[in-house]
Amino acid sequence: MNDNDIVVEAWNTVLFDKFLRFKHLIIAGLAGHSDEVLSRPLFSDGDRVLDIGCGFGDSTLKIAGIVGPAGQAVGVDCAENFVHEGKQAASAAGITNASFFTADVQVDDLRGPYDHAFARFGTMFFMLPGAAMRNIRMALKPGGALTQIVWRQREDNPWLHDAELRVREIVPVTSHEETDQLHCGPGPFSMSGPDMVSAMLKSTGYTGIRFERFDTDICIGRNLEDAVEFAMALGPAGEIIRLAESEGERLKPQVALALRETLSRYERKDGVWAPSSTWFVTARNPS
Numbered sequence: 001m002n003d004n005d006i007v008v009e010a011w012n013t014v015l016f017d018k019f020l021r022f023k024h025l026i027i028a029g030l031a032g033h034s035d036e037v038l039s040r041p042l043f044s045d046g047d048r049v050l051d052i053g054c055g056f057g058d059s060t061l062k063i064a065g066i067v068g069p070a071g072q073a074v075g076v077d078c079a080e081n082f083v084h085e086g087k088q089a090a091s092a093a094g095i096t097n098a099s100f101f102t103a104d105v106q107v108d109d110l111r112g113p114y115d116h117a118f119a120r121f122g123t124m125f126f127m128l129p130g131a132a133m134r135n136i137r138m139a140l141k142p143g144g145a146l147t148q149i150v151w152r153q154r155e156d157n158p159w160l161h162d163a164e165l166r167v168r169e170i171v172p173v174t175s176h177e178e179t180d181q182l183h184c185g186p187g188p189f190s191m192s193g194p195d196m197v198s199a200m201l202k203s204t205g206y207t208g209i210r211f212e213r214f215d216t217d218i219c220i221g222r223n224l225e226d227a228v229e230f231a232m233a234l235g236p237a238g239e240i241i242r243l244a245e246s247e248g249e250r251l252k253p254q255v256a257l258a259l260r261e262t263l264s265r266y267e268r269k270d271g272v273w274a275p276s277s278t279w280f281v282t283a284r285n286p287s
């Protein structure tokens, strides 16, 4: 398998299983950022919108509601298990103007043209991000827009970063290059640097590139136990434990104790809520 096949396989298997286990936190937490974007007049009635790396498809269904019956929301994901979830959710909700297909956004036909492409944390895991950005632009109509939500720097996302630092103190770190195991690709902070991202968007033909910071607290556990399990499964901390294989498993009780101490500072009556911070990145395909 080449590096890209490894990432696609990871999203369809180990990472899909983990996302399914913590779906209750993922959908509500990530919607804390997308609800802000989607509450704005981004799309018009009748627009055709691509939702990149759509995961469970909850954002695709929201977009379908915004563009109305004359519009279309199209979710694309490289993992057919996520695509299956999206189709099931649309059919259970009786939504007929949302559809889903499986494709690698970096290289496959994206079935354009679209008025708008949208991504909620769906663009940070590409092995070939430049190729992906160009392919997305080519699927947009002239003048069409791309809106991406991506994590800002680690330090402003302590719900992921604090956990990673604690795990690094305990578990030996295996880099992607040192292992044959499936991995998630570049990772959640790969698009956190505006200089790099704007240069990439510019070099792949976009204009009107803008960054807007958005901060909000998100729920990372219904209680402290839930938050510790979530941190040990997902994000950079979860990946370190998983890639350490049997040693990671052996050290889990020690990690759990450390994370309990670290995450307890975010505990509230209604769950564990931690600060999080994103960029809303917008760009346009020239007319």
Ligand SMILES: C[S@@+](CC[C@H](N)C(=O)[O-])C[C@H]1O[C@@H](n2cnc3c(N)ncnc32)[C@H](O)[C@@H]1O
Binding pocket: 011, 012, 026, 027, 030, 052, 053, 054, 055, 056, 059, 076, 077, 078, 079, 082, 103, 104, 105, 106, 119, 120, 121, 122, 123, 125, 126
């Ligand atoms: C962090 S998840 C975000 C999912 C969803 N947008 C959300 O906010 O819940 C990243 C998503 O990107 C998808 N993905 C990763 N690489 C991809 C690629 N090359 N082409 C299409 N989808 C990809 C993954 O399968 C996964 O569903």
